[in-house]
Amino acid sequence: MKGLFILIFVLIALAQLSVPAWMAWARVQTLAHGRVWKFKTAPVDPEDAVRGRYVRLSYDVDRFTGHEKFQSSDSVYAVLKENAEGFAEVDRLTTEKGDGDNFVKVEAWWRNDSESIAFPLNQYWVTEQDAPAAEKAYAENSRRGQQNAYVTVRVRKGDVALEQLYINNQPLRDFLRAEAQKEKK
Amino acid sequence: MAGSINRRAVRWLRGQLPELVAAGAISSENAAKIEHHYASVETRSNFGFIILATVGAAFLGAGIILIIAHNWDDLSRATRTVIAFIPLVMALALVAFVLLRRNESRPWCEAVAIFDFAAVATAISLISQTYQIQGSFADFMKVWLLLCIPVVYLLRSAFGAVVYAIGLIVWLFAREMAFFVRSPNPMFFWVAFLLIVPYFLLRYWKDRESRECTALSIALVIALTVGMGFTADFAKSDLGCIAFAGLFTAIYLAGIRFFPRSDDRLHIVALLGGIGIGVTAICLSFESSWHMTREFFWGERILQANLAFALEFLFPLAAIALAAIGFSRNRAQFSWPAVVFPIVTAIGWGLANLCDKPAERWLGTRCSFTAAALMNCYALWLGIDILVRGIRAHSVARANFGLLLIAALAISRFFDSELSFVTRGLGFIVVGAGFLVANVLMFKKRSASPA
Numbered sequence: 150m151k152g153l154f155i156l157i158f159v160l161i162a163l164a165q166l167s168v169p170a171w172m173a174w175a176r177v178q179t180l181a182h183g184r185v186w187k188f189k190t191a192p193v194d195p196e197d198a199v200r201g202r203y204v205r206l207s208y209d210v211d212r213f214t215g216h217e218k219f220q221s222s223d224s225v226y227a228v229l230k231e232n233a234e235g236f237a238e239v240d241r242l243t244t245e246k247g248d249g250d251n252f253v254k255v256e257a258w259w260r261n262d263s264e265s266i267a268f269p270l271n272q273y274w275v276t277e278q279d280a281p282a283a284e285k286a287y288a289e290n291s292r293r294g295q296q297n298a299y300v301t302v303r304v305r306k307g308d309v310a311l312e313q314l315y316i317n318n319q320p321l322r323d324f325l326r327a328e329a330q331k332e333k334k
Numbered sequence: 335m336a337g338s339i340n341r342r343a344v345r346w347l348r349g350q351l352p353e354l355v356a357a358g359a360i361s362s363e364n365a366a367k368i369e370h371h372y373a374s375v376e377t378r379s380n381f382g383f384i385i386l387a388t389v390g391a392a393f394l395g396a397g398i399i400l401i402i403a404h405n406w407d408d409l410s411r412a413t414r415t416v417i418a419f420i421p422l423v424m425a426l427a428l429v430a431f432v433l434l435r436r437n438e439s440r441p442w443c444e445a446v447a448i449f450d451f452a453a454v455a456t457a458i459s460l461i462s463q464t465y466q467i468q469g470s471f472a473d474f475m476k477v478w479l480l481l482c483i484p485v486v487y488l489l490r491s492a493f494g495a496v497v498y499a500i501g502l503i504v505w506l507f508a509r510e511m512a513f514f515v516r517s518p519n520p521m522f523f524w525v526a527f528l529l530i531v532p533y534f535l536l537r538y539w540k541d542r543e544s545r546e547c548t549a550l551s552i553a554l555v556i557a558l559t560v561g562m563g564f565t566a567d568f569a570k571s572d573l574g575c576i577a578f579a580g581l582f583t584a585i586y587l588a589g590i591r592f593f594p595r596s597d598d599r600l601h602i603v604a605l606l607g608g609i610g611i612g613v614t615a616i617c618l619s620f621e622s623s624w625h626m627t628r629e630f631f632w633g634e635r636i637l638q639a640n641l642a643f644a645l646e647f648l649f650p651l652a653a654i655a656l657a658a659i660g661f662s663r664n665r666a667q668f669s670w671p672a673v674v675f676p677i678v679t680a681i682g683w684g685l686a687n688l689c690d691k692p693a694e695r696w697l698g699t700r701c702s703f704t705a706a707a708l709m710n711c712y713a714l715w716l717g718i719d720i721l722v723r724g725i726r727a728h729s730v731a732r733a734n735f736g737l738l739l740i741a742a743l744a745i746s747r748f749f750d751s752e753l754s755f756v757t758r759g760l761g762f763i764v765v766g767a768g769f770l771v772a773n774v775l776m777f778k779k780r781s782a783s784p785a
Contacts, residue, residue: 166423
């Protein structure tokens with residue numbers, strides 16, 4: 150009887166350890182080997198900005214609209230292409246998942262006779278300390294006419310990993326440090 | 335008395351018993367009696383300790399999260415990943431320790447189960463932060479609940495089961511807030527709910543009178559109520575009223591059937607069912623409850639929506655089955671108005687659907703007025719029945735609940751209808767006087783009757 154309990158315990162322990170480990174492993178792989186895409190972030194409504202300790206992101210590519218109507222049970226993928234400035238754009242939408250490094254699963258819904266999409270990467274986790282400054286910096290640099298923020302995203306075999314948020318071409322952390330230095334002076 | 339006993343002294347005394355018997359100071363029968371007496375004392379005082387240990391474990395888990403999450407921006411991703419696993423590895427080591435060395439200790443099992451729950455949550459959220467993993471809070475809850483449920487069984491943790499039930503409720507609400515794009519599907523709730531049912535049955539068979547079993551049944555009843563609400567919303571079939579009537583009647587009857595009491599009082603499960611019946615009856619007495627949207631026939635229907643539709647009939651059928659069993663054995667036990675609630679609601683639903691759909695959703699029809707009128711008569715009957723049964727059973731609480739129902743019905747109608755202030759005032763005076771007179775009579779009767 151005790152042996153059975155130990156066996157069950159080992160299975161539970163493996164399950165509890167493997168889920169977070171697998172979550173981390175998949176991202177580690179994608180961050181190491183995935184192709185880098187730069188996504189320009191879009192203006193946000195300031196009131197909808199910080200919920201807890203993350204910066205809420207939205208993207209230029211969210212404005213893409215498709216003209217093919219999908220079933221509500223379909224998984225919809227956006228096929229990416231790079232524009233002249235080096236930023237990612239949506240080429241087309243499809244229900245077939247390819248194994249290239251340019252497929253991202255998106256949320257899609259039919260509205261006003263066209264297919265609207267939302268990118269799944271809308272939370273950028275920051276520490277409690279940095280949250281207010283990060284939010285302010287992001288909001289100031291994602292205004293209409295002053296879009297200086299973008300994120301780098303790694304894509305590999307359909308897996309997506311959000312890598313870094315850049316403000317004014319600097320990683321968020323470096324940008325915040327530089328701003329804090331300026332204020333001290 | 336339990337609190338005034340020195341546990342160390344008890345342990346010493348119990349250790350002395352074999353020697354005392356051997357020396358002939360007391361008989362072995364007496365020793366067994368003493369042993370039995372202190373065993374009951376120990377289990378009683380244990381409950382408080384279990385709660386304290388569990389709360390302590392929860393705080394410990396939360397404290398670790400806060401310490402780690404504070405100021406770790408300077409650490410590399412790899413270091414953060416290792417740190418994220420530390421609480422979980424600690425918790426699993428404790429689980430192994432409890433299984434091997436403290437398997438019979440309730441406080442150890444309960445506290446370690448809760449600590450493991452907290453550690454799983456910590457590991458997932460810290461990994462999510464480190465690798466910028468996306469996903470709603472509802473997704474997080476789902477993974478967390480599924481990873482934690484086996485520990486409830488392994489450590490036989492009643493508090494773990496209660497936390498799991500609360501987690502299910504949190505998942506239902508989190509999902510509703512996270513998905514604004516498509517109508518959220520609540521069917522995972524029923525799968526996850528089924529996972530906890532065998533544990534509840536084990537507890538029930540082992541000791542249905544225990545506080546752990548009672549706490550778990552309260553949590554499950556609340557989870558079922560919330561789950562049924564979201565399921566009825568998802569099914570879009572206008573059948574929520576019958577589903578809720580069936581659910582509360584089934585809970586009421588199950589409480590009477592499966593938690594019988596020697597005295598005249600109701601078990602908490604039956605009581606919750608009864609309160610549910612009363613509240614639902616008052617809600618359905620409003621005319622606006624009977625505006626039928628007929629959404630069922632709009633648009634495509636998916637398999638899950640049809641399953642939700644079928645689930646709405648599960649509890650009314652269970653209520654009928656329980657009533658039939660109860661009727662064949664001891665009919666005097668339950669209140670008739672409570673038992674026929676699903677049938678009355680079904681008649682109301684049929685009446686409300688007789689008319690054509692009005693042009694605007696908020697417009698009433700003759701049929702919705704008829705259904706509401708039926709429900710008003712029913713709620714009045716229910717209130718009077720509870721009042722009379724309460725007075726007969728000398729139960730002040732039940733009699734007052736009956737009065738409360740009647741008063742709620744009266745007050746609802748005052749707000750509903752266009753009566754003058756004088757009429758409303760008179761109505762309130764009548765309701766208030768009713769409360770006073772009934773209570774005075776009951777207390778007089780109580781003090782007159784030999785206790």
